[in-house]
Amino acid sequence: MTALRVAVIGAKGRMGAEACRAVEAADGLELVAQVDQGDALEALVAAGTQVVVDFTHPGVVMGNLEFCVRNGINAVVGTSGFTPDRLDAIRGWLAEQPSVGVLIAPNFGIGAVLMMQFAAKAARFYESVEIVELHHPNKVDAPSGTARRTAELVAEARAAADLPAMPDATTDDPDGARGAKVDGIPVHAVRLRGLVAHQEVLLGDAGEMLTIRHDSFDRTSFMPGVILGVRKVGSVPGLTLGLEHFLDLG
Numbered sequence: 001m002t003a004l005r006v007a008v009i010g011a012k013g014r015m016g017a018e019a020c021r022a023v024e025a026a027d028g029l030e031l032v033a034q035v036d037q038g039d040a041l042e043a044l045v046a047a048g049t050q051v052v053v054d055f056t057h058p059g060v061v062m063g064n065l066e067f068c069v070r071n072g073i074n075a076v077v078g079t080s081g082f083t084p085d086r087l088d089a090i091r092g093w094l095a096e097q098p099s100v101g102v103l104i105a106p107n108f109g110i111g112a113v114l115m116m117q118f119a120a121k122a123a124r125f126y127e128s129v130e131i132v133e134l135h136h137p138n139k140v141d142a143p144s145g146t147a148r149r150t151a152e153l154v155a156e157a158r159a160a161a162d163l164p165a166m167p168d169a170t171t172d173d174p175d176g177a178r179g180a181k182v183d184g185i186p187v188h189a190v191r192l193r194g195l196v197a198h199q200e201v202l203l204g205d206a207g208e209m210l211t212i213r214h215d216s217f218d219r220t221s222f223m224p225g226v227i228l229g230v231r232k233v234g235s236v237p238g239l240t241l242g243l244e245h246f247l248d249l250g
């Protein structure tokens with residue numbers, strides 16, 4: 001069997017370096033290129049790359065993706081920062097390259113995917129929901145991509161259940177202490193040395209609270225999801241948002 005030819009963009013970063021190690025250790029995958037800041041993307045084509053893994057920066061990921069799609073290279077993307085407008089732009093490029101697959105995964109941790117699914121499932125039973133995401137202090141963006149996606153899924157579930165807006169008597173919040181509102185859901189971001197990637201979803205109603213929490217203590221926790229994405233993305237043309245679509249969740 002010929003090995004699947006994989007390249008990593010952002011290869012010198014925290015996640016990219018881990019992804020290079022995971023690809024090198026995986027059966028049936030060959031790491032054919034490692035690209036980082038200052039390197040030309042043409043190296044991907046020269047190396048005969050079939051699947052790219054992108055862990056770079058929200059400011060550069062769109063350029064990387066456009067290059068990959070236009071050159072017929074499938075992409076597994078962990079980089080954060082995907083807005084609905086960005087997703088539409090990717091769909092536009094893919095319309096011209098219908099055999100290419102792109103997976104955008106806000107979080108590759110299997111437990112984090114389950115946390116998001118459980119939160120969406122629970123949302124319609126609770127009057128209020130808030131999200132607390134906690135990360136290492138070198139993270140470049142806030143709120144996290146995971147928190148944004150969780151808020152979107154929870155807001156969709158609340159809307160489908162016709163729930164009213166959450167009660168919140170605060171009228172004076174000049175410093176934003178009530179958090180950022182993502183699709184109407186308050187999201188609070190903590191940055192602390194010692195943390196990696198963590199999130200709690202708090203769901204409250206009269207006399208009770210359900211807490212759904214996930215912790216990534218080490219970046220190896222993301223790698224089974226990355227490798228699953230690499231193996232599957234070429235057989236799923238078009239745009240896939242969320243690793244849950246590549247998992248059998250029953």
Ligand SMILES: NC(=O)C1=CN([C@@H]2O[C@H](COP(=O)(O)OP(=O)(O)OC[C@H]3O[C@@H](n4cnc5c(N)ncnc54)[C@H](OP(=O)(O)O)[C@@H]3O)[C@@H](O)[C@H]2O)C=CC1
Pocket residue numbers: 009010011012013014015016035036037038039055056057058060077078079080081105106107108109145222
């Ligand atoms: N989906 C998931 O499960 C996860 C997603 N992430 C996301 O992944 C992204 C990266 O995180 P992390 O690894 O911690 O960040 P790092 O800053 O450690 O790594 C990013 C790397 O990309 C490089 N880079 C920047 N611009 C370019 C470019 N134009 N071309 C090639 N490489 C470039 C950086 O170089 P330089 O330092 O010189 O700028 C750096 O080496 C973030 O958006 C983060 O939120 C993180 C963890 C899990």
Ligand SMILES: O=C(O)C1=N[C@H](C(=O)O)C[C@H](O)C1
Pocket residue numbers: 080106107135139140143144145146147196197198
């Ligand atoms: O920057 C990180 O570290 C992480 N980024 C992703 C995000 O923004 O959700 C995934 C995970 O939380 C780690």
